[in-house]
Amino acid sequence: STHVASARGAAQVLVASNRGPVSYEVQQDGSLRTRRGGGGLVSGLSAIGPDAGALWVCSALSDGDREAVRRGVGEDGVRMLPIPAEVHADAYNGVANSVLWFVHHMLYQTPLEPVFDADFWRQWENYTRYNRAFAEALADEAAEGAAVLVQDYHLTLVPGLLRKLRPDLRIGHFSHTPWAPVDYFRMLPDQVAREVLEGMLGADRLGFLTRRWADAFTVCCTELTGGLGDTEVGVHGLGADAEFLRARSHEADVEERITGLRAEIGAGPSGAARKTIVRVDRTELSKNIVRGLLAYRQLLDDRPEWRERVVHVAFAYPSRQDLAVYRDYTAEVQRLADEINSQYGTPGWTPVVLHVKDDFARSLAAYRLADVALVNPVRDGMNLVAKEVPVVSDEGCVLVLSREAGAYAELGEDALVVNPYDILGTANALHEALTMAPEERAERAKRLSAAATALPPSQWFLDQLTALTGS
Ligand code: G6P
Numbered sequence: 001s002t003h004v005a006s007a008r009g010a011a012q013v014l015v016a017s018n019r020g021p022v023s024y025e026v027q028q029d030g031s032l033r034t035r036r037g038g039g040g041l042v043s044g045l046s047a048i049g050p051d052a053g054a055l056w057v058c059s060a061l062s063d064g065d066r067e068a069v070r071r072g073v074g075e076d077g078v079r080m081l082p083i084p085a086e087v088h089a090d091a092y093n094g095v096a097n098s099v100l101w102f103v104h105h106m107l108y109q110t111p112l113e114p115v116f117d118a119d120f121w122r123q124w125e126n127y128t129r130y131n132r133a134f135a136e137a138l139a140d141e142a143a144e145g146a147a148v149l150v151q152d153y154h155l156t157l158v159p160g161l162l163r164k165l166r167p168d169l170r171i172g173h174f175s176h177t178p179w180a181p182v183d184y185f186r187m188l189p190d191q192v193a194r195e196v197l198e199g200m201l202g203a204d205r206l207g208f209l210t211r212r213w214a215d216a217f218t219v220c221c222t223e224l225t226g227g228l229g230d231t232e233v234g235v236h237g238l239g240a241d242a243e244f245l246r247a248r249s250h251e252a253d254v255e256e257r258i259t260g261l262r263a264e265i266g267a268g269p270s271g272a273a274r275k276t277i278v279r280v281d282r283t284e285l286s287k288n289i290v291r292g293l294l295a296y297r298q299l300l301d302d303r304p305e306w307r308e309r310v311v312h313v314a315f316a317y318p319s320r321q322d323l324a325v326y327r328d329y330t331a332e333v334q335r336l337a338d339e340i341n342s343q344y345g346t347p348g349w350t351p352v353v354l355h356v357k358d359d360f361a362r363s364l365a366a367y368r369l370a371d372v373a374l375v376n377p378v379r380d381g382m383n384l385v386a387k388e389v390p391v392v393s394d395e396g397c398v399l400v401l402s403r404e405a406g407a408y409a410e411l412g413e414d415a416l417v418v419n420p421y422d423i424l425g426t427a428n429a430l431h432e433a434l435t436m437a438p439e440e441r442a443e444r445a446k447r448l449s450a451a452a453t454a455l456p457p458s459q460w461f462l463d464q465l466t467a468l469t470g471s
Contacts, residue, residue, distance in 0.1 A: 008142070008143055008144055009140050009141035009142050009143055009146075010141070010143055011054070011055035011141045011142055011143055011146055012053065012143050012146050012147070013053060013054040013055070013146065013147050013148075013149070013465065014054065014055045014056075014057060014138055014141060014142055014146060014147070014148045014149065015045060015054050015055070015056045015057070015148075015149050015150075015151065016056075016057045016058070016134050016138055016148065016149070016150045016151060016155055016158060017041055017042075017045070017056075017057075017058055017150075017151035017152060017154070017155065018058065018059050018061075018092060018096070018151075018152065018154035018155065019037050019041065019042055019058060019059070019061065020037060020042075020056055020058025020059070020061075020078055020080060021036070021037055021042055021045065021046050021056060021058075021075070021078065022034050022035065022036065022037060022074075022075055022078065023035050023037055023061060023062050023064065023065055024062060024064030024065050024067065024068045024074075025062065025064040026063060026064045026067055032064055032067065032068055032071075032073065033064070034075070036360065041151055041152060041176045043384055043457075044176075044238045044384070044457045044460065045151070045457065045461065046457075053077075054077060055077055055078075055079060055141055056077055056078045056079070057079050057081065057134060057137050057138055057141065058078065058079075058080055058081070059080065059081055059083055059088060059092075060080040060081060060082045060083070061088075065080050066082055068080065069082045070082075079137065079141065081133055081134065081137055083130055083133055086126070087126045087129050087130050087133075088130060089126075089322070090122065090123035090125075090126035090127065090130075091123070091126050091127040091129070091130035091131075091154065092130075092154065093320070093322050093323055094119075094120070094123030094126070094127070095120075095123050095124055095126075095127035096127070096153055096154045097320055097323060098114075098323060099114055099120070099188070100153040100156070100196075101153065101177065101286075102114065103180045103184060103185060103187060103188060104153065104177045104178050104179055104180045104379075105177065105178060105285075105286040105378065105379040105380075106180060106181075106184055106378070106379055107285050107286060107378070107379075108187075114187060114188075116188075116189050124192060127157070128157060128195075130154075131155055131156070131157035131158050131161060131199070132157075132161055134150075134155055134158050135157075135158050135161035135162040135165060136165070138150075138158070138162055138166075139162060139165040139166045142166060142169055144168055145168050145169065145170070146169055146170070147169070147170045147171075147172070147465055147468050147469050148162065148169055148170070148171050148172065149172045149173075149174060149461075149464060149465070149468070150162075150171065150172065150173045150174070150203070151173075151174055151176065152174070152175060152176050152177065153175065153177055155173075156173075156196045156199045156200050157195065157196070157199035158173070158199070159171045159173050159199060159200055159201070159202035159203035160198055160199040160200075160201070160202030161199070161202070162202070163202040163203075164202075170204055170468050170469055171202065171203045171204055171205075171468075172203055172204065172205045172206070172207060172464060172468045173200050173203040173205075173206050173207070174206075174207040174208075174236070174464065175206070175207070175208050175209070175213065175217075175381065176209065176238075176381045176382070177213075177381040178212075178213050178216070178379050178380065178381050178406065179208065179213040179214070179216040179217040179220070180216065180220075181216050181219070182216070182219050182220045182223050182224070185216075185220050185224075186220075186223075186224065193220075193224055194224060194225060197220060197221055197224055197225045198225060200217075200231075201221065201225065201228065201229055201231045203231055204230075204231065204232065204468060205231065205232045205233075205234060205464075205467060205468050206231060206232070206233050206234070207233075207234050207235070207236050207464055208233070208234075208235055208236075209235070209236070209237055209238060209381045209382045209406040210235060210237060210382070210406040210409045211235050211409065212406070212409065213381065213406065214233050214234075214235050217233065218233060232467075234464070234467055236455070236460050236463055236464055237382065237406070237409065237410055237454075237455055237460075238382055238384070238455065238457060238460045239387055239452055239453050239454050239455040239456055239457070239460065240384060240387040240388045240391050240452045240453050240456070241453075241456050241457050241458075242391050242449075242452075242453040242456065243456075245364070245388055245391050245392050246391065246392070248364060249364040249365075249367065249368055249392045251361075253361040254361045254364045254365050254368070255365075256361075257359070257361050257362045257364075257365035258365045258368060258369060260362075260365075261313065261353075261362070261365050261366060261369060262369070264311075264350065264353050265311045265313070265353065265369070266311075266348060266349060266350075268308050268309045268349075269308055269309070272309070274308075274309055274310060274311050274349075275306075275309060275310045275311070275371045275372070275434050276310070276311055276312075276313050276366075276369050276370055276371050276372070277296065277310060277311070277312045277313070277370075277371070277372045277373075277374055277430060277433075277434075278313045278314075278366045278367065278369070278370035278371075278372070278373050278374070278389065278397070279292060279312075279313070279314050279315065279316075279373070279374045279375070279385075280315040280317075280363045280366060280367070280385050280389075281315070281316055281317070281385065282316075282317050282318075282319035283316040283317060283318055283319050283326065283329060283330045283333060283356070284319050284320075284326075284329075285325065285326070285329050285378075286377050286378055286379055286380060287376075287377050287380070288376045288377050288378045288402070288420050289314070289316055289329075289333050290329070290332055290333060290336060291376065291420065291421070291423060291426070292314070292374050292376050292426070293312070293314070293333070293336045293337060293340060293352065294336070294423050295374075295376075295423050295424075295426035295427045295430060296312045296340070296351075296352070296374075296427070296430065297340050297343075297344075298423055298424060298426075298427035299427040299430050299431060300340075300344050300351065302427060302431075303431055306431075306434070307344060307349075307351075308346065308348075308349045310351075310434065311349075311350065311351065311352075311353055312351060312352045312353070312374075313353045313366050313369070313370075314333075314337065314352060314353070314354045314355075315354075315355045315356075315359075315362070315363055315366060316330070316333050316354065316355075316356055317356065317357075317358040318330065318356060318358065330356070333354070334354065334356070337352040337354040340352050364392060367388060367389045367392035367393055368392055368393060368394045369393075369394070370389050370393045370397040371395065371397055371398070371433075371434065372397055372398045372399075372400060372430060372433040372434060373385070373386070373389040373390070373393070373397050373398070373399050373400065374400050374426075374430070375389075375399065375400065375401050375402060375405060375407070376400065376401075376402045376418060376420045376426060377402050377404060377405050377420060378402070378404055378420045378421070379404045379405075380402070380404065380405040380406060380407070381406050382405070382406035382407050383405040383406065383407045384407075386399060386401055386405060386407040386411060386415075386452070387407060387411070387452035387453070388452070390445055390448035390449045390452055391449050391452055391453060393445070396441055396442050396444075396445030396446070396449075397445060398415075398416060398433035398434075398436050398441055398444065398445070399411065399414070399415040399416070399433075399444075399448055400415065400416045400418060400426070400429045400430060400433050401415035401416070401417055401418070402417075402418055402419075402420040403417050403418070403419060403420075404420055407452075410451050410452070410454070411448055411451055411452065413447075414444040414445075414447045414448045414451070415444075415448065416429040416432055416433055417429075
């Protein structure tokens with residue numbers, strides 16, 4: 001490494017994450033188009049904006065990103081690291097998304113199990129290299145005594161590595177995922193489990209989305225590393241950005257998409273408006289989209305009175321398509337939606353309106369039209385959709401919510417709570433949601449919306465910064 005330990009950068013506050021706030025696409029004419037990054041981490045952190053004066057260090061992910069780095073152009077306050085492709089593939093697809101993500105979401109099911117073979121150990125080496133690239137960039141950019149907020153499971157080794165390079169820094173790490181129970185976590189090879197925990201314990205302060213995940217982490221440390229040492233653990237339940245969402249969801253492009261969606265939803269017998277059950281997710285195994293569709297089919301099966309009168313608006317946006325399990329899952333979602341449509345559909349009624357092309361304005365349009373929001377992950381750090389829909393929906397929607405989502409800790413009392421594996425239970429909850437009396441629905445929606453916005457992203461970030469720097 002060419003890093004010089006005595007060098008000091010200028011940034012007082014730094015954020016580090018794999019995915020950054022923007023990405024670039026090379027256009028036909030060679031110019032670069034800017035796109036907003038996806039996922040909960042970016043939605044949460046984006047609200048901070050360049051105004052906060054923070055420097056955001058992230059990976060160059062697309063060809064456009066790498067081109068932007070090459071041309072030396074890009075947004076103010078963002079530094080993209082051009083990590084070599086094979087290093088990034090091993091760190092991101094291999095270790096982070098195939099192993100750490102699966103462990104924390106407890107997604108392994110026979111025959112899908114972790115295989116820690118020679119390939120894995122090469123990936124692990126590249127994960128370490130990738131983490132070191134972040135640590136070195138942060139060490140170069142950070143001013144004396146600066147605060148560094150490292151994000152998520154991609155970067156678990158950064159706090160420990162950075163601590164060695166720059167003992168003067170205040171280092172925080174935040175997990176946007178659940179944390180695995182110790183019996184599941186120790187599925188990782190001992191060396192990896194220890195390095196992950198010790199890497200994170202290099203931070204002054206660790207943040208989690210709920211008490212449940214913080215406690216699971218603490219138990220892992222008690223059992224596997226001899227405790228937390230001097231590292232503090234805090235809980236910060238990221239909320240929805242009410243002001244931004246309310247304004248954005250009334251812009252012209254959203255209104256336009258509402259018209260389009262209304263046409264797709266159509267009208268029921270004698271022209272009555274159809275009820276809508278809305279879901280918006282990355283096409284992600286933990287989001288449990290397939291069981292959501294099975295529950296909807298069960299509803300149509302058990303209660304024929306809903307046929308022609310309800311539409312399931314399901315947006316399942318592509319995610320991590322380099323991984324075969326994600327591609328297979330995407331295909332299964334599509335197949336099942338088609339099957340339900342051919343089984344129950346009529347010339348004037350499409351039971352499942354499935355869209356797979358990412359479109360934020362259309363997501364907001366669906367939120368506004370939602371009578372019921374279905375959020376049924378098998379495990380989820382928080383789930384921001386559960387918090388966004390109640391804020392945006394025009395009529396105050398009913399939330400059907402998995403007890404395994406982090407959001408359950410804050411919204412559980414006013415949502416209809418389901419066990420995400422229980423298809424019949426979920427179908428019954430959908431029926432209950434669709435038939436809830438208007439007064440009860442309005443009351444619950446009001447409380448959901450208040451709870452969902454209690455900790456807006458800017459405050460969430462500031463709280464962590466204050467706790468880290470003690471000022
Ligand atoms: C989750 C993770 C984030 C990640 C997002 C999108 O929310 O906690 O770190 O950015 O998923 O996934 P992707 O792999 O596309 O970045």
